[in-house]
Amino acid sequence: MxxxxxxxxxxxxxxxxxxxxxxxxxxxxxxxxxxxxxxxxxxxxxxxxxxxxxxxxxxxxxxxxxxxxxxxxxxxxxxxxxxxxxxxxxxxxxxxxxxxxxxxxxxxxxxxxxxxxxxxxxxxxxxxxxxxxxxxxxxxxxxxxxxxxxxxxxxxxxxxxxxxxxxxxxxxxxxxxTGPRQSPIFALSNFAKQIAQIKAGRNKPVIMVGNLEAHRDFxxxxxxxxxxxxxxxxxxxxxxxxxGSGKSLSLESILSMLLDISGVLVEIEPNPDRMRPSDIPIMVCDNTLFRTLTGWEPMIPLTKTLKDLLIYWQTAVEENQCPPL
CATH class of the missing domain: 3.40.50.720 (NAD(P)-binding Rossmann-like Domain)
Structure with missing residues (x-):
């Protein structure tokens, strides 16, 4: 086939x-x-x-x-x-x-x-x-x-x-x-990249963010x-x-998870350029139809995804393969 x-x-x-x-x-x-x-x-x-x-x-x-x-x-x-x-x-x-x-x-x-x-x-x-x-x-x-x-x-x-x-x-x-290989134009990958650069001493300990109140299903x-x-x-x-996973978390809480995993202490600074003209406040998936049909459900915990995402960016920073934010 x-x-x-x-x-x-x-x-x-x-x-x-x-x-x-x-x-x-x-x-x-x-x-x-x-x-x-x-x-x-x-x-x-x-x-x-x-x-x-x-x-x-x-x-x-x-x-x-x-x-x-x-x-x-x-x-x-x-x-x-x-x-x-x-x-x-x-x-x-x-x-x-x-x-x-x-x-x-x-x-x-x-x-x-x-x-x-x-x-x-x-x-x-x-x-x-x-x-x-x-x-x-x-x-x-x-x-x-x-x-x-x-x-x-x-x-x-x-x-x-x-x-x-x-x-x-x-x-x-x-x-x-989300996960390893994700472009830094996406929020979680962007957070992980900034953390990796801070941890490597490339950036000041400041994370630039957009709307952290949005809730998303990852x-x-x-x-x-x-x-x-x-x-x-x-x-x-x-x-x-x-x-989708059927679970929704705020970007603020996911950023906190990334920081806890990394052990990095930072300041969080909102950047108006990262705000969208219109944003959806909350999104959570009802996957009942697909799950019932196929038995599919996500198997990788978000904590593992975030750890792998951080490792991906830490490796890219160490190897100088880090595109600009």
Missing amino acids: KALITGVTGMTGSYLAEYLLTMPDIEVYGIAHPRDSHKFLHQIENQIHLHECDLCNTETVNTLIRDLRPDQIYHLAAQTSVAESWKNPVQTISNNITCQLNIFEAVRKNSINARILVTGSSESYGLISESDLPVSETVPFKPVSPYGVSKVAQDMLAFQYHHNYGMDIIRVRVFNL TDFRDAVKAYWLALEHGLPGQAYNI
């Missing part, structure tokens, strides 16, 4: 490739943008079939999908940062929609019988009320960021292509992910990719499934 991962060089994509390689009778194929770094694939690059392709280019996507004829497609490639979407809303929305449309059209026009996983986001739910908690798949979409709008569009396009063309598409709405990448596999194994075509 051929499994194709878009965004294979990224945080989630690289973990998914590693996980699929443990499965029998699966050939792993990956699509990477020509400008992507392959650093997360250095241990497995010789075990997967890697193809460079700009997913925004309709012709090259069609040729690649036509020639590969994959059995499974895990569509992970996207601009995934809410903060970045405020800075570049046009690029975020255009990129996330166009890439997915090109994949769908290539599969449809070439009559390829592939199961497709579309990774949506809890940001699609957006402005929820207290009565909506925990958030199930029936809660209406009210996105409050350009990124959230782009993920609603991806979700609805997936439903439309299933409904109109009978395509075998599973939608997952993923709540917050799952480790390494648990999430197992859910993606199960979604394509057991999911019903056209159905949407929430993926």
Whole structure:
């Protein structure tokens, strides 16, 4: 069986490739943008079939999908940062929609019988009320960021292509992910990077933060990719499934956990540049539908995820492989 991962060089994509390689009778194929770094694939690059392709280019996507004829497609490639979407809303929305449309059209026009996983986001739910908690798949979409709008569009396009063309598409709405390899544009990874730099004597003992009052539901990448596999194994075509831990913590409490693990004493300084024009106060996942279907539940405790995240950044700092904040 051929499994194709878009965004294979990224945080989630690289973990998914590693996980699929443990499965029998699966050939792993990956699509990477020509400008992507392959650093997360250095241990497995010789075990997967890697193809460079700009997913925004309709012709090259069609040729690649036509020639590969994959059995499974895990569509992970996207601009995934809410903060970045405020800075570049046009690029975020255009990129996330166009890439997915090109994949769908290539599969449809070439009559390829592939199961497709579309990774949506809890940001699609957006402005929820207290009565909506925990958030199930029936809660209406009210996105409050350009990124959230782009993920609603991806979700609805997936439903439309299933409904109109009978395509075998599973939608997952993923709540917050974190863990080693995460970019420092995301809050927890940014905290861990700052702590690692302070611990190494590179920075003053001050942590710059945004809104610490926000509550989020975090799952480790390494648990999430197992859910993606199960979604394509057991999911019903056209159905949407929430993926998250079912537990919500404030960013303030998670930062305190990181500081306790590190043993570093710091001052915490709010930075207006890290505040978003609009932020969702609380998000917590109702994963009942997916858990009942597949038996999946997160296995990695948040404390282990945070320890691993700190080790990741401490190693990067020591090896001078630390990109700027």
